[in-house]
Amino acid sequence: MQLNMKKVVFIVFFFIFTFATVYNASASGIAPQKLKGESNENVISGKVGNGNEETPGEWYAGSTPSNPISEAPVILFVPGLNNVAQIFWEENDMYQTVLDAGYQTAFVQLYDAGGASATMWDNGELLAEKIREISTHFDRPVTVVAYSKGGVDTQTALAYYGAWQYVDNVITLSSPHHGSQLADLAYSSSAGWLADLLGAQGDGTYSMQLGYMENFRAEMDNQPLAYHNNYYTLGGTGWGSVFSSTWFGGMYLSQFGSNDGVVTSESSSLPDGQQLAVEDWNHTSIRTGESFSTFENYLMGNETVDSLITPTQSANLSSSNNNQWISGGPLESQKKATTTVAVENDVNEISLHLMTTGNLAEINLIDPNGKKIKPDVTTTKNEEGVFAGSFNQMIFINKPKAGNWKLELISDQQDAFLMVVDYKTKGKLILNNNVELSAKQQPRYNLQVNAEAVQEKTLQATYHITESGTDNTKTYRTKGNFNLAKELSVDKKSSVYNITIELKGLTKTGETFTRTIVDSVYVD
Structure with a gap:
């Protein structure tokens, strides 16, 4: 019985495919x-x-x-x-x-x-x-x-x-x-x-x-x-x-x-x-x-x-290399959100790292002179890790002009953003140690600022202490001193508290600088 050419080709292909599959599985x-x-x-x-x-x-x-x-x-x-x-x-x-x-x-x-x-x-x-x-x-x-x-x-x-x-x-x-x-x-x-x-x-x-x-x-x-x-x-x-x-x-x-x-x-x-x-x-x-x-x-x-x-x-x-500022909040669909990034005069470069749940429809930068800039944005997706599923948008600005930069964000959907700004500059913070607990089990920071770089009377630190996973937040402020140490109060024991510290002040040459510290503490 004679097979037609199509059947012959099919049979040969079938055996080759089967052998290759078995071989690959074995290999x-x-x-x-x-x-x-x-x-x-x-x-x-x-x-x-x-x-x-x-x-x-x-x-x-x-x-x-x-x-x-x-x-x-x-x-x-x-x-x-x-x-x-x-x-x-x-x-x-x-x-x-x-x-x-x-x-x-x-x-x-x-x-x-x-x-x-x-x-x-x-x-x-x-x-x-x-x-x-x-x-x-x-x-x-x-x-x-x-x-x-x-x-x-x-x-x-x-x-x-x-x-x-x-x-x-x-x-x-x-x-x-x-x-x-x-x-x-x-x-x-x-x-x-x-x-x-x-x-x-x-x-x-x-x-x-x-x-x-x-x-x-x-x-x-x-x-x-x-x-x-x-x-x-x-x-x-x-x-x-x-x-x-x-x-x-x-x-x-x-x-x-x-x-x-x-x-x-x-x-x-x-x-x-x-x-x-x-x-x-x-x-x-x-x-x-x-x-x-x-x-x-x-x-x-x-x-x-x-x-x-x-x-x-x-x-x-304990590092004086904390040169980051963090911001974040909600994004309403089709509504412009604006955040201000302060840059001091000795900054060689800033990188703006934005995270959102979806791609942003529009990102604009406005320099300290009011000029709108369409930045070069690199976008990737976080495939794993703590923020898996988020989209990264990265912007670099080399030799940025000192002053207040504005970042405009527009999303096509209800969203939220987290922005970490990294400053390439000399350190302005000195932290003697991590958060400590007092005899009464209250957390305390020994936060100091570099006296050679900033104006003492302009300094202010805002402490947000939140019971992790809840909306239970207390806010404390201290200002006007190189030593911005603060003892915080907590009500609930056997809990983890997130501590976010916002630091702001003027440099010796009069420019605003901002930094953020994030930590956590367990209170027995």
């Missing part, structure tokens, strides 16, 4: 297989969904390696804030890299995968249950490789919820063990409008505030089994490509020291853990196969780091 590994496992609890966290639609408590088993390492633990990958388990194998070679090295892998969905971020307490309890289940399934211990907030969730699962006995070692990849200043920013008075629209004020972000994490560290590090397991930490200093999500975060965090666009190098280390490396990873690349060779030798056994890494010290709020 690149088969996606992990979803296995049993589902949480019996229905925990709803956060204010707004994060867009995830996975089932918390489900977990996946990776393919059996063709060259298995004898007596090796299962490598369990734990995702971070607002992440799903798939981040380790979709558009990521981490899973394939570990599989090729001979390790059995597993991946777990935490509560963040179900639609809203969760605290380390909720995720830690769920993770402890899954660790026991996965270890029992494979009949051997696991070593956890935890990304970002997943590292905090992991230590909670082990030390607080008793999963330590099923785990060999723990590797954390840029985990905010001391919190992230971006979480503080999300709860600041300037960012509140935008963060609320984006759903950036969920339970997980709340728990990453510096104040909350300071209290968490005090509680966790005093647990008897806090460091029963070996903890090896990695941190990053890269910001990724220009105008990427991590690049924008890196610019904001630069005032606090080296960082990977989300977490500072200092925050990525644990008090009694062993820091393996602080390298040129950004917060995205550190979770890829790029970092595997750095931690591979610490996946099993009780290894000791030959020479501990001392990460670049974060400047925190």
Whole structure:
């Protein structure tokens, strides 16, 4: 029987396609297989969904390696804030890299995968249950490789919820063990409008505030089994490509020291853990196969780091390099919103970083002489992080004229904006230390201004202290002195308070300067 040419071509194409598919699947590994496992609890966290639609408590088993390492633990990958388990194998070679090295892998969905971020307490309890289940399934211990907030969730699962006995070692990849200043920013008075629209004020972000994490560290590090397991930490200093999500975060965090666009190098280390490396990873690349060779030798056994890494010290709020001003608020559809940016005469460059939930219809600049300028704007979208889903609009002005610049914004929809202005100039602030608590558990700042750069009598500082996640705000003012220290009053204990400080004054040459400080504190 003779086949016509179309059938011959079809059959040949079919076999070629099938062979190629099988070959590619074999060469690149088969996606992990979803296995049993589902949480019996229905925990709803956060204010707004994060867009995830996975089932918390489900977990996946990776393919059996063709060259298995004898007596090796299962490598369990734990995702971070607002992440799903798939981040380790979709558009990521981490899973394939570990599989090729001979390790059995597993991946777990935490509560963040179900639609809203969760605290380390909720995720830690769920993770402890899954660790026991996965270890029992494979009949051997696991070593956890935890990304970002997943590292905090992991230590909670082990030390607080008793999963330590099923785990060999723990590797954390840029985990905010001391919190992230971006979480503080999300709860600041300037960012509140935008963060609320984006759903950036969920339970997980709340728990990453510096104040909350300071209290968490005090509680966790005093647990008897806090460091029963070996903890090896990695941190990053890269910001990724220009105008990427991590690049924008890196610019904001630069005032606090080296960082990977989300977490500072200092925050990525644990008090009694062993820091393996602080390298040129950004917060995205550190979770890829790029970092595997750095931690591979610490996946099993009780290894000791030959020479501990001392990460670049974060400047925190003791730095005189705080040269940023923050503004934000609502945008009404088709109505012009105007904000004023003060520029002093010794500024070499200013960068205006705008974040909104959608693209702006129009952005105009008006210089101090009243001339309207159509600025060159670079727009990108934040794909992940605390402000995931927002649009970045970036404007640079080289050698700006001193005086008041006006920025006009028009949106086609109901929106909100957050603007961070970064000044390239000499520092005008001196902060002796972070927020302190008085004997009466009231927060106090020791804020001073550089006497050589500003006029003392013109200085004024406005303190906004807000119970995070609420509208309960108190405002305090102090002025006319180089020392602008202020003791603040809080009513509710066992709570996190966001502190936003607006500083304003005149330079020695008479130009207005403005700066913003954002921090948080936990009041017992």
